Amino acid sequence: MAPYRVGVIGCGRKGTGHARAYALYPDTEVVAAADSDPDNLALFCDRFNLEKGYGDYREMLEREDIDIAAPILPVVAHPEAVIACAEAGVRAIFCEKPMACSLEEADRMVEACRDIPFAAGDAYRSFPQLWDVKALIDAGEIGPVRTINLYQPTDEISGGGCQGLCVMNLFAGDGDIDWVSGWVRDDPATDADQGMGGCVRYNSGIEAFVHCQPSARNGIEVICASGVFFSDWYTFRLWRTADGNKPTRFDQLEEDVGRFPDSGIGDRSYDADGWRVPGFRNQSGVQSIVDALDNGTPPACPGSVMRDALEVAIAFRESHRREHTPVHLPLKDRSLRIVPKDARMYNKKEVQGAEWYADQIGGWTRS
Ligand SMILES: NC(=O)c1ccc[n+]([C@@H]2O[C@H](COP(=O)([O-])OP(=O)(O)OC[C@H]3O[C@@H](n4cnc5c(N)ncnc54)[C@H](O)[C@@H]3O)[C@@H](O)[C@H]2O)c1
Structure with missing residues (x-):
């Protein structure tokens, strides 16, 4: 079977990483690219052996036969691009996160993609280790999930914290939420992204x-009736009772040592071809969108799940605005939003400066 044809929209830092993951995967091939920045586009075309790129992604969508569209763009450009890809008739979309500022935008993206696989984010949720744990829980090996603790001291609950929220929802069975009560770390009056809890x-x-x-613990803890799972996103650890009974003391739980491989997250080494070693997570995300096309399975981190994570974050802040009272979901006011930090909202080259940017984009390869 011919590989799935991938069109990348946004050839910046993260777009290059996604493209590398597609290039390495046997069933996908990067065939087209679009970027409004001619320098980023030229470098990308050179790295991925494309004869020509497009300054306007709409022209690319019109002229090229794309199976998987990869809009890896600043948040301000995400909703329009995802919807344009869906309307152009691509077979699947794998975009980045945060997917949008407002719930209304996220709803429109999910709706536009209702008939095709739609994934959002090079996401923690793509770690296969988490799915192995989920399968083990679903098989009843450590009893049902009772409580989940998510430790994330980020100052951007939407920008970065959406990662943990999507995993939290995974272990809650992606079930409907009754209510949320929460607080923000800085200013409840602002729509700007910030740290939140609840x-x-x-x-x-x-x-x-x-x-x-911020504390000594960072990651997710899933507490089941007869076992506990914890991941700091680097390691994946499971404790369970030897007899499957409910423990009354923590020392009745034994660690299932070495059951899950480490994630390798943050590895900055280079492979034999001179490319930075591509993330295990990103490669699993590519595998999941291919599986979605081949088998009809949902992607590991669907756009609808990313939308739900945004909704939880907004609900934390709305609860704070209402003196921390519980807020029922779904939120009725879909115009509510969280505005990500400038470096996510807009082009990083402009926000962080050309020198910083050259170093970042150059760092993908050793040359
Ligand atoms: N999942 C993760 O771990 C992770 C990590 C980093 C970044 N991200 C996300 O990836 C996205 C991109 O981040 P980045 O670091 O690659 O930023 P970047 O600034 O390096 O790249 C963005 C690219 O998009 C291009 N672009 C902007 N508007 C465009 C348009 N309308 N049409 C065509 N091209 C356009 C820019 O010229 C640039 O090349 C952001 O949403 C960010 O939040 C996710």
Whole structure:
């Protein structure tokens, strides 16, 4: 079978990483690229052996036969590009996160992609280790999930914290949320992204707590009736009772040592071809969008899940605005939004400066 034809829109730092993951994957091939920055586009075309790129992604969508569209853009450009790709008739879309500022934009993106696989974010949720744990929980090996603790001291709950929120929802079975109560770290009056914490009560009865204080613990803890799973996103650790009974003391739990490989996140080494070693997570995300096309399975981190993470974050802030009272989901006011930091919202070259940017984009390859 011919490989799926990938069109990358946004040939910046992250677009290059996604393209490398597609280039390495046997069933995908980067065939087209679009970027409004001619220098980024030229470098990308050179790196991925494309004869020509497009300054306007709409022209690329019109002229090229694309199976998987990869809009890896500043947030300000995401909604329009994702919707344009869906309307152009591509077969699948894998964009970046945060997917949008407002719930209304995120709703429109999800709706436009209702008939095709739509994934959002080189996401923690793509780690296969997490899916192995989920399968083990679903098989009843450590009893049902009771409580989830998410420790994320980020100052951007939408920009970076959406990663953990999507994993939290995974272990809560992506179930509907009854209510959310929360707080923000800085200013409840602003729509700007910031650190947030709170609690989430799912209709299933599962309770989740999002901790936003910087502390010695960072990651996710899933507490089941007879076992505990914890990941700091580098390692994946499981404790369970030997007999499957409910423990009354922590020392009745034994660690299942070495069951899950480490994630390798943050590896900055180079491979034999002179490319920075591509993230395990990004490669798993590519695998998941290919699986979605081949088998009809949902991608590991669908756009709808990323939209739901945005909704939880907005609900934390709305709760703070209402003196921390519980806020029921879904939120009725879909115009509510979180505005990401400038470096996510706009082109990084402009926000961070040309020198910083040259170093970043150059760092993908050793040359
Ligand atoms: N999942 C993660 O871990 C992760 C990590 C880094 C970045 N991101 C996300 O990836 C996205 C891109 O980040 P980046 O670091 O690559 O930024 P970047 O500034 O390096 O790249 C953005 C690229 O998009 C191009 N562009 C902007 N508007 C365009 C338009 N309308 N049409 C065509 N091209 C356009 C720019 O010229 C630039 O080349 C952001 O949404 C960011 O939040 C995610």
